[in-house]
Amino acid sequence: MQVDVLIIGQGICGTMLSWFLHKEGKSFALIDNANPMTSSKVAAGIINPVTGRRYVTTWMIEDVMPFAKGVYEEISSYLDTTLIQPKSVIDFFPSPQMLNAIVERVKEDDTYLHPFPDQNHFNQYFNYDFGCGEIKPAYIVHFASLLTTWRKILIEKKVLLERDFLLQELEVNIDSVQYNDIKAAKIVFCEGIIGTENPWFNLLPFAPNKGEALIIECEGLTNEHIFKRGLTLAPLSTPHYFWVGSNYQWEFSDDQPSEAFYKSTTQHLTNWLRKPYKVLEHKAAIRPATLERRPFVGFHPYFPNIGILNGMGTKGASLAPYFANQLAQHIVHGLPIAADADVKRFSRILSRQ
Ligand SMILES: Cc1cc2nc3c(=O)[nH]c(=O)nc-3n(C[C@H](O)[C@H](O)[C@H](O)COP(=O)(O)OP(=O)(O)OC[C@H]3O[C@@H](n4cnc5c(N)ncnc54)[C@H](O)[C@@H]3O)c2cc1C
Structure with missing residues (x-):
């Protein structure tokens, strides 16, 4: 199988990234091991515009909340189910x-x-x-319905492999990656907390x-x-x-x-x-929270076909749609990723890999 993007993980990040690639008409495959206790499966899916006892306005909420609402409504009509x-x-x-x-x-x-x-x-x-x-x-976003209903479609389209992704089976070439019989131009890791063990990204401040x-x-x-x-x-x-x-x-x-x-x-x-x-x-x-409470989005500064969408912390329901779209737009049209989310801000740290 030859695809544009191989996605590892189908939590809210992998789900959203695959949705936007699907909308752009790009080909992709997803590998997910169906772990029953992941962050997206335990979350309430609440989008709350204020944080904490002092009711501080949540980071970027004016942009991410209306965007997320629109995306969940669009997917709701595509899947014929109420997701938000x-x-x-x-x-x-x-x-x-x-x-x-x-x-x-x-x-x-x-x-x-x-x-x-x-x-x-x-x-x-x-x-x-x-x-x-x-x-x-x-x-409130119904993560459980979203993840299971979208997964059924991925299975029908024969693009979801329900298994563990094994790092030792990944071959990284200059302009592509090969994983068993899947050849992809790019791989994007949406592994949630398992991302802390990823050899390309484990130095990020999770x-x-x-x-x-x-x-x-x-x-x-x-x-x-x-x-x-x-x-x-x-x-x-x-x-x-x-x-x-x-x-x-x-x-x-x-x-x-x-x-x-x-x-x-x-x-x-x-x-x-x-x-x-x-x-x-x-x-x-x-x-998968981060020290500076900002997500990790984009491609490795020294391995340009290896990407990440992670670090959504306590705000996956609002941040994942917005940044998955940015990453998809970056992959497909070369558009920039917001500087305080782009993983390239850690170029020095990632040069130690
Ligand atoms: C108790 C709790 C409550 C929360 N409540 C909210 C809330 O109300 N609102 C909100 O916005 N956020 C909430 N969150 C945070 C939110 O859940 C996360 O931000 C978000 O779900 C992270 O999604 P993810 O896709 O990055 O990771 P995950 O959901 O962890 O998804 C990663 C996926 O990758 C798969 N995977 C990883 N490694 C491999 C491998 N090697 N091979 C195959 N598959 C692999 C995993 O099985 C999983 O399916 C809550 C979290 C918790 C724990």
């Missing part, structure tokens, strides 16, 4: 001070943060003492971050919003199913679900939620 839904985030304040701080913050800038008109509206669902605010627009989540069933809870109070509770595409998470662990000894997370999360939920719930699943994965 607008869901505002209801943020319950932890203290009266926080409530006052928000009132002041909204006076300065109400682009994404809004007062919620009826402060008692959620009393039937949650215990909360200090009111709530609303963050919008915000979205900052792996472990996160866990529970999937719960809660019959009585509304699915109209995403809710936050320390934890985030987000509706899934299956009726009455919700995602609950997460934690951010910079130090960890394994990638497995932990008893400590299970205990603290169920305790928190029991205090917060006023409806009965049942835990269905407990998941964990390592986010």
Whole structure:
């Protein structure tokens, strides 16, 4: 098989890159080992325009959020399934001070943060003492549906190989790569956290971050919003199913679900939620985060046919569509990649490989 691009990994990055190459009429093949506990399979898929307790506007959100929305809507109609839904985030304040701080913050800038008109509206669902605010627009992207539905199409098109990619079987030539019977002009690694072991890119400043989540069933809870109070509770595409998470662990000894997370999360939920719930699943994965919180996009400065799309950190749902498109446009039309995402900013570090 001869293709323009060989993609390694079908998480949100590999999915998006293959989508844009497909739109450009370029040929590609994908290798993915169907690992059930990857970042994209554990993620909630939330696009939230503000970050943290101080509601700082997320990096590049004015560009990446509308772009991502358009892309998910386009893929939704192509696949005839709903992949993205607008869901505002209801943020319950932890203290009266926080409530006052928000009132002041909204006076300065109400682009994404809004007062919620009826402060008692959620009393039937949650215990909360200090009111709530609303963050919008915000979205939930159904990663599980996207990944599985797109995968079916890739399998039908006979371009997805479900297996481990084995580095020792890759031959890198000056103007192409050869992997078993696949000859490709370029290879792009979309391996998520496994990218930290990639011999061409392992010197990049990755900052792996472990996160866990529970999937719960809660019959009585509304699915109209995403809710936050320390934890985030987000509706899934299956009726009455919700995602609950997460934690951010910079130090960890394994990638497995932990008893400590299970205990603290169920305790928190029991205090917060006023409806009965049942835990269905407990998941964990390592986010491919980076030290400077910017993605790794583009081609190796010294191996021009070896590329990467990785380092989406906690923001894969919003960043992956935007930067996959930039990479596809770069491959097909030679257009530039944003300087603070282009992996060439690490030319000195990568020269040590
Ligand atoms: C608990 C948690 C919650 C999150 N919530 C959100 C959220 O709400 N919103 C948001 O935007 N982001 C969220 N994220 C972050 C988001 O999940 C990541 O940014 C994104 O999924 C990374 O996608 P990826 O394609 O780079 O990597 P991955 O999803 O890890 O995909 C890599 C793929 O490559 C395959 N692969 C790797 N090596 C090989 C090999 N050698 N051979 C074959 N296949 C291989 C893997 O099996 C996998 O399928 C969350 C992450 C976690 C852990």
